[in-house]
Amino acid sequence: MDEAVALRAVYERLSARYDIDSWHWRPATPALDVCLGAILVQHTTWGNVEKALANLRAAGAFSIEALLRLPPDELAGLVRPAGLPATKAGRLQSFAGLAVAAGGLEALLSVSSPELRLRLLATPGVGPETADVILLYAAARPAVVHDAYTERLCRRLGLGPAPKSYAAWRDWQDVLLPCDVALRQRFHAAVVLHCKETCRARPRCAACPLLDLCPAGKGRMAAASI
DNA sequence: ACCCAGGGTCATA
């Protein structure tokens, strides 16, 4: 079976099992929440991000303007639960500066997708994955988000591009996935939800909905641990 | 005590 069919099957099975509404970036999630969360979640778990976001709200710092007003070390204190506090405080302020320069967050998120992606990537602390999360979930553009979960899942299924770069993975998905915002949101959300549930906690789960998609033989064992 | 976590950046071969 070719890769387009296989990836489509992954989408069908996982989106049927995992609801986008149990995902922290649902369609109704405010854009600012998505943007700040996307930066804070780098190399940390979502639970820690929630604590940091709660600290920001409690301190009245949950706005582009307030973020820029706050002294860096004070902001770092609020963000500490998410790890890398000094680094992430600076990144939040860089992003806030980008939004202000564009005339506000709404204005920033309304520029064309290619231009928006370039501006995001030019912002310190915003790399390709963070930029694509913002494009897909905050700006509702049909972007592809690649991440460690997607890569691990695809590799175990024997899918994916030969090059290991983010760009190669993103381009690969971009060709195979229908260019639909809601679909791409559901796909990414379902992959992550599935991997978080089964990857470490329940290796070799016999009820894995992707069991029949993996290569025969040894691959079947590997698939069971997806 | 140790290992890992939706990453980004900088240095190096």
Add this chain to the structure above:
DNA sequence: TATGACCATGGG
């Protein structure tokens, strides 16, 4: 193109 060190905290 790709690998390694670094950032620093919370949870298993």
